[in-house]
Amino acid sequence: MSHEQLKKALSETLIPEYEQSVPETAPHEFSPAFEKKMKALIRRREKSYYRFVNTAGKRVACVAGAVLVLSALSVMKADAIKNAFRDFSVQFRNVFSTVRPADPHDAPKTIEEKYVVTYPFDEGYQIDYQYESDTLCSITYRKGDTTVFFDQYTKELFDADVNTEDAEMIPYTVDGREAIFFLDNLGAYHLIWDDGDYILYLLANVDKETFLEIADSIKKAE
Amino acid sequence: MITVFIAALETEYERSLFEQWYLRYRQTMYAVAYGVLHNREDAEDAVHQTFINLAEKYEKAASVPESEMKAFIIVITRNTAINLYRRNKREAEQLTTLEDDSEPVETDFFEQIDYEMLVQTIAALPKKYKDVLFLRFVQELSAKEVAELTGIPAETVRKRTERAKKLLKLSLERSGIIVS
Numbered sequence: 001m002s003h004e005q006l007k008k009a010l011s012e013t014l015i016p017e018y019e020q021s022v023p024e025t026a027p028h029e030f031s032p033a034f035e036k037k038m039k040a041l042i043r044r045r046e047k048s049y050y051r052f053v054n055t056a057g058k059r060v061a062c063v064a065g066a067v068l069v070l071s072a073l074s075v076m077k078a079d080a081i082k083n084a085f086r087d088f089s090v091q092f093r094n095v096f097s098t099v100r101p102a103d104p105h106d107a108p109k110t111i112e113e114k115y116v117v118t119y120p121f122d123e124g125y126q127i128d129y130q131y132e133s134d135t136l137c138s139i140t141y142r143k144g145d146t147t148v149f150f151d152q153y154t155k156e157l158f159d160a161d162v163n164t165e166d167a168e169m170i171p172y173t174v175d176g177r178e179a180i181f182f183l184d185n186l187g188a189y190h191l192i193w194d195d196g197d198y199i200l201y202l203l204a205n206v207d208k209e210t211f212l213e214i215a216d217s218i219k220k221a222e
Numbered sequence: 223m224i225t226v227f228i229a230a231l232e233t234e235y236e237r238s239l240f241e242q243w244y245l246r247y248r249q250t251m252y253a254v255a256y257g258v259l260h261n262r263e264d265a266e267d268a269v270h271q272t273f274i275n276l277a278e279k280y281e282k283a284a285s286v287p288e289s290e291m292k293a294f295i296i297v298i299t300r301n302t303a304i305n306l307y308r309r310n311k312r313e314a315e316q317l318t319t320l321e322d323d324s325e326p327v328e329t330d331f332f333e334q335i336d337y338e339m340l341v342q343t344i345a346a347l348p349k350k351y352k353d354v355l356f357l358r359f360v361q362e363l364s365a366k367e368v369a370e371l372t373g374i375p376a377e378t379v380r381k382r383t384e385r386a387k388k389l390l391k392l393s394l395e396r397s398g399i400i401v402s
Contacts, residue, residue, distance in 0.1 A: 009341050023256070
């Protein structure tokens with residue numbers, strides 16, 4: 001069905017109209033909180049989490065979207081899922097599920113104790129990315145197509161949209177606290193947990209045993 | 223808000239394009255959002271949400287021609303801000319009072335219309351109809367993609383698109399345009 005004339009008419013009418021519609025204002029000085037959030041978003045956007053080669057051998061951008069689907073291995077009713085994440089508020093959405101700490105208010109506003117990954121990565125791994133601020137510490141290890149991400153957030157900053165399409169949710173606790181642990185539909189494990197003061201997020205496309213060994217190696221820096 | 227993506231980036235250019243958008247358009251986006259929300263914090267939230275939406279639909283946004291990018295971002299920002307306003311005020315989406323013909327309008331109809339008259343009639347449409355027609359027919363986004371970029375429910379986008387076409391057609395017919 002052709003709509004070339006309609007498209008042309010819409011372009012020629014609306015593009016100049018939109019550009020002229022912007023209110024004249026003095027340049028806005030954005031708040032420090034906004035700048036911080038945007039900086040983190042830009043850094044996240046610029047990171048390639050891991051490269052996927054599809055069957056045609058091309059790199060693809062995989063942005064998943066669908067509601068959470070329960071795995072046959074760990075069947076949980078919807079209420080049980082929501083109750084399992086007592087430390088988190090999880091809002092299931094069409095594109096991603098949004099995960100926030102249930103109670104961020106009493107937690108430290110800055111990172112005062114840093115966590116580090118002490119897992120003995122073999123020589124093939126290199127640190128691909130590292131970032132530190134008052135509210136976010138982030139490190140990425142990479143070996144070929146294998147990538148391990150570890151982030152530590154203040155609770156106030158943490159507000160993640162995570163890929164839960166066809167996710168296999170796995171009951172898991174860290175130091176007696178229920179964590180969000182699942183295998184996503186692209187073969188990566190996600191582990192998000194609350195240590196009381198901070199939110200910690202491990203994401204890696206490794207096998208489960210290795211993933212849990214890496215998770216166990218995460219400790220406060222001495 | 224931190225958003226976690228699974229993405230593969232081809233080049234350094236792609237890595238910095240998102241940041242280019244931020245540096246180039248943030249003041250414009252803030253002005254648009256503030257024009258809707260009249261609140262500094264809410265306007266910043268709307269700008270931030272818009273960038274999150276752009277990041278989620280990065281491939282689509284990156285395919286918008288450079289000459290159309292500013293207009294595209296203005297439309298997305300405005301609709302994100304309106305959505306935020308409605309969420310804050312807990313207002314339901316108000317559907318138009320346009321009578322609902324069960325027959326959808328075929329876009330072929332507009333190919334037979336005098337071009338200048340079509341342009342004038344488009345210019346007279348309400349903003350929300352202009353926006354949806356721009357996103358659906360100029361940027362060729364699906365209703366779902368528009369929903370993901372603006373926060374407007376996909377079904378609302380579909381209905382609004384249909385109403386926009388009907389209003390455009392009705393306006394043309396009332397102007398005495400006769401389709402050959």
